[in-house]
Amino acid sequence: MPDMDDIKDGKSYHADVPQKCETFFLKGSNALDWGMKNRLARIFNPVSGRTVMLAIDHGYFQGPTTGLERVDINILPLAPHADSLMLTRGILRSIIPPSLTRSIVLRVSGGTSILKELSNEQIAVDIEDSIRLNVCAMAVQVFIGGEHERESIINMTKMVDIGTRYGIPTLAVTAVGKEMARDARYFRLATRICAELGAHYIKTYYVEKGFESVTASCPVPIVMAGGKKIPELDALTMAYRAVQEGASGVDMGRNIFQAEAPVAMIQAVRAVVHANETPEKAYALYQTLKNQG
Numbered sequence: 001m002p003d004m005d006d007i008k009d010g011k012s013y014h015a016d017v018p019q020k021c022e023t024f025f026l027k028g029s030n031a032l033d034w035g036m037k038n039r040l041a042r043i044f045n046p047v048s049g050r051t052v053m054l055a056i057d058h059g060y061f062q063g064p065t066t067g068l069e070r071v072d073i074n075i076l077p078l079a080p081h082a083d084s085l086m087l088t089r090g091i092l093r094s095i096i097p098p099s100l101t102r103s104i105v106l107r108v109s110g111g112t113s114i115l116k117e118l119s120n121e122q123i124a125v126d127i128e129d130s131i132r133l134n135v136c137a138m139a140v141q142v143f144i145g146g147e148h149e150r151e152s153i154i155n156m157t158k159m160v161d162i163g164t165r166y167g168i169p170t171l172a173v174t175a176v177g178k179e180m181a182r183d184a185r186y187f188r189l190a191t192r193i194c195a196e197l198g199a200h201y202i203k204t205y206y207v208e209k210g211f212e213s214v215t216a217s218c219p220v221p222i223v224m225a226g227g228k229k230i231p232e233l234d235a236l237t238m239a240y241r242a243v244q245e246g247a248s249g250v251d252m253g254r255n256i257f258q259a260e261a262p263v264a265m266i267q268a269v270r271a272v273v274h275a276n277e278t279p280e281k282a283y284a285l286y287q288t289l290k291n292q293g
């Protein structure tokens, strides 16, 4: 039956109200296509503009890392508190229930182990599998200054090209070789190269001096990597400073899942990232939640 309504007078077209035109909330992302933006909006909270990603992909080059021996037992209780899980397809398929609605950032580079030269990676996941797994972004390691710098950059640019075809963003993960200085100058160089070559957002470490120059000179969002386990208050302080100095959130692993009380820790990190809570108050929240068991 055709809709006859339309030929009647009196429909409300609100001709005097201009159609809303929303500017996308995420830095440097306004010109992206709808699918890309929608995926990014599932990683980054549109209200705070930030994300708490939980990185559990360590096994892809170093095997069963402390805290990740049993992802089913240790990590699944944390998942509802994360905005996003960063992991490999092996762990995703074998352990993570498909009913989990948190966004997935899939590790797609690999091919090396801690027994060999780490920078010698390749793309290790076909784009079809990323699509099949309904991921919101693909993570590629980039080794600026590393032995295989060029190959790792090309891995990233290839993923940007392929991902753009299907609306899937690429996260560039800046990996720092042991011999390199972890300072603002290095991270400005590494993050800017990744952004210039098309990465949609970038994961990098926090540095005490000049971190705001790293975030300011990078035209796309930066998420702070956690690094080695440090005391909980120090980790919360680092996350607090990173977001106050321009990071769009964190992608933390060991400082969450190796904490004495990981479920409490991820909630404290959320308070710092999404609610601008001070490290001291977030630490008090951590203690309270920890004591509640």
Ligand code: R5P
Binding pocket: 055, 056, 057, 058, 173, 175, 225, 226, 227, 228, 251, 252, 253, 254, 255
């Ligand atoms: C980088 O190599 C991987 O993405 C790591 O698994 C991740 O960066 C580690 O996170 P975190 O340093 O916070 O344990």
